[in-house]
Amino acid sequence: MSELATCTTGSFAWTFGLAPNNGTPANPCRNANAANLDYNTANGYDHIMQNHVGGGKAGKSVYAGDWTAIQVLNSSTLSFGYMAPSIFQRTGSITLQWAAPQPFSWLGISNYIGYDPSGKLTTTNRLVVLSNCSTVVTSYPVPD
Amino acid sequence: MNKRIVVNAALFCAVAAVVICAVVWRNWSRRYIIEWRLPFRSEASNPVKKLNGNVCIVQQANTAEPLACADVYLFPHIYGAIGVDEQRMVEWQNKNGFDSGGVDRSGALLAPGYPIFSRLAWTIVDPVYLEGPELSELLEESKRVAKESNDPAVRANLDKLSALAERAQAESKVLRFS
Secondary structure, eight states: OHHHHHHHHHHHHHHTTOOSOTTSOOOTTTTSOGGGOBSSTTOHHHHHHHHSBTTOOTTSOEESSOHHHHHHHHHHHHHHOEEOOGGGOOTTEEEEEEEOOOTTGGGTOEEEOEEOTTSOEEOEEEEEEETTSOBEEEEEEEOO | OHHHHHHHHHHHHHHHHHHHHHHHHHHHIIIIIOEEEOGGGOGGGSOOOOOOOSEEEESSTTTOOEEEEEOOOIIIIIHHHTTOOHHHHHHHHHHHOSOSTTBOTTSOBSSTTOHHHHHGGGTTTSOEEEOTHHHHHHHHHHHHHHHHOOOHHHHHHHHHHHHHHHHHHHTTOEEEEO
């Protein structure tokens, strides 16, 4: 189900032109297998669930969706995302960002993925993976 | 008579279709795309000037909208000046993971002599909030780095960082690193 949703989401991204990298360096993980993200080796699952889901922790960004939704977002971010600004890059890891598609923005309807640390709704996801493009360190919504 | 039945049935089907679509869309969006808001509820109707940067002054820890922000390149500039290069980072991460806070189990710091900067190395994983005496310590560490470095990039980033820290301190605010 999540793979299907990933494909759907990815198609939207392609169709509506949200995938381009905004002039930042190309996403080195764009050809990685998004279905095989590893959330265990670097405790990515624990970190995300403890800090960025449900109530989360005060001052941290929070996803509005469940674990399935987060996996879909992260898979899309890995495949279609762009490199986050260099201030958010660290040695040994890659920080990617991806804005959820807005197919109904012409109707004034926005799709939000969650809330940034200030409590504002946001459409942008950030994913931090190790240089192998597979091991997830963390992910969370960031301001648009 | 038949015409009225057909019209009523058509209306009923149309209403049912709209309701079904709304319910499906609502559930689907909650599950996968997560959240949607109509324009009259959207924040887009009240545009606010956005403040961007990885270091921001906020009213209080954990909750507030940024009051001022700047892009401060901690890596590679400032950390390079205190001896934390790529090799050191990779070794530390392999040994202590990404949530060590710059202190290992034996109490050793990522950057010996710089406890605050050691804490700030993984703010992309966990944001760090500094306030009160911690801001003084940050300013003191920044001055030491600036004194020991002749690299203009290091000094420029330290200037930006110090300016934010001094303002946060003067206004009793909090500095957020993300």
